[in-house]
Amino acid sequence: MQIKTINEEQFHIIEIYGDVDASSSITLDKSIEEAITNGKKNILVDCANLNYISSAGLGVFMSHIEEFKEKEIFFTLFGLSSKVKNVFEILGLDQLLQIVDSKQEAKDIK
């Protein structure tokens, strides 16, 4: 898995490439923690190139939900393939995390 981060307008975008599993989820977690620590208030996660996610990856997102609320951080995932989105849906996490289709849609709802 690879992570790239870019800043566009007021948005901090985390791009995920490859598989987020029990082996690689720590890298994703560090990237989100770094964004929070650096005071980013609008974090988007680009999942267009995310091929696979396991419970370890879901756990990374779940563990930050309370902090996003506390710090009033706008956090949205976009570009998920059907199979990846389905993994979020199995546990109902699509109702607890904001997930939209495209980057533009994510920016527009801010």
Add this chain to the structure above:
Amino acid sequence: MVHYYKVNCVRDNLRLIREFVTVVLRNLSLSEIEVNQLVLAVDEICSNLIIYSHNCNPDYFLEINIEDQADKILFEIIDQDANFFDISEYQEPKISNIIKERRKGGVGLMLVNRIMDTVEVSVEDHQNIWRMTKKIAKK
């Protein structure tokens, strides 16, 4: 037909396990979502065994059997040395508690139980065997 794979307990082998399961299931005319769910269920059990039961010790091995049984698929994950996990004692955590406690883990087995039709763990010949089945409607 039974498809067999054996790997040692190294974290990076999770990717190889997923590739093995994907290749086997692609021949069964399942949808991409169904394949991904089943790969995920096997990955969750194997990662628990590799990381938590064996601390990524390469001296330990897991064996995986996948059998196409006409109306269902049988997955067996055979662990030579892990402590027996009594699945009847397993209590599913609440998602709301996991979020409140900011835990990063705890939903792996929950996913497996949602995906598979049956999940059993038994001890046979000093081996710890996870046996999971999924009914399939072939196209």
